[in-house]
Amino acid sequence: MKLENYGFKVKEIGEYNYNYRYRETTVNHHIKEYCEEGKETRIVILEKETRKRNNFVRLPQSLWITREGYPPLSTDGALQKVEGSLLTLYFAGMPTVQSVEHIRLFDDTMREELRKLKLDYNRLSTRVKTGQLFKNCTLTGFVYTKKGTHDEKLLEVFQDKVLKSYRKVLTSTPQRCPIELWTEMIMGPQAEFEYHLFKKWGFDVPLSAQRAFFTIMMGPRISYLRSNEEIERLQSIVNLTKE
Template sequence: MIKLKGKLIGEYNYNYKYRKTKVTHRIKEFYNEKNGIRFVELKKETKKGNNFVRLPKSIWITKNGYPPLATDGAAKIARGKKLSLFFAGLPTVQSKEHIRIFDDVLRNELRKIGMDYDQLSKSLKERPVAKEIGITGFIYQKTGVIDNKISDKFLPMVLKAYSRVLESKPMKCPVNLWAQRIIGKQAIVEFHLFKDEGFDVPLSAQRAFFTMMMDEREPVLESK
């Protein structure tokens, strides 16, 4: 399997308190110079009183010529309700071959633990993101439960599927469009989600977090 995590090159400790909400971010960035893979790993907690949204381990992996891998594992208590969820996907994927490989591996891996990948991926595949942004992957949810190890259950199989994608023929993807969308529109969506659940998270702070997680590390020179 392709080595995804290279040398640790960056650590971002981003913490703040706004009104009665405390937010902590622990971001580690790894880079493999041999294969050009950037691996960003996140631990995050948003807490207000007894309520919290905890991301024990989320990742963002990029390599030129391939779709990025984005995952989110979350456990939360908000307004008296408990929820744990896991998301993994290839945003901006363009190649039918990349989609087939990723889906086939996860379909087989999830079947081994009694889960139906096609059912778990249905809502994601049917929900349009934007005309120029395709996506494949799955979402799993457990209501009434706090599972801080939910990412540990799925990440090995997701990383296996992504490694297989990276072994196939490259095809450029508009990764920048996804990053722009997350830092822009999705930050606004997250602001309202946090507000509806009783948390105080400034839009600027949410955008700053997304920027640190997935924005370009160096300016892209435009050709004249």
């Protein structure tokens, strides 16, 4: 995927390889981070595989995109094999979206793009819009599942169409979104929920490791000292390290 094809003029600023084995499960994450100068845009691309013997969940290319003044874009495409059952799954959404115009632009474009695949966006978006997947957060988007097969090409097609739709949103009037509502939910309750989900599928994934992954993927990149006391304490430690 070439980000330039979707109007993003980015440079790579980070690469994370977060891998571990726990009991009989191995988990490999490869994450790349990009930024777009002058537009406060951050793009994080994830490749991930969770495997235990012949069972696995593989994410060929998931996205997390943020830009100041706009809702973030979150996508997740998965190829899953659990107890012999194959599944292809794709999710895309704009969490914490506040603008009616942003929702309309994304939904209208996705509706037209999926119609070309003979798919009904209104039906595929029902579980997302009614809060069946995520609670306590405004969200527009869709989820698609295809049982009995792995269709990585379809995941690529969905990703292309979603990025085209999101670009339409980024050309409209900005309206700030409380993104922290989503990221805090993902790093907290959602990490705990997915711990139980992986456990149900038979994988050994520690809760702490799942939280660490979400923090790397979506967590804040900067922090600020909150008081003069903290500034002074920091300086005292720095002074201890000097000759």
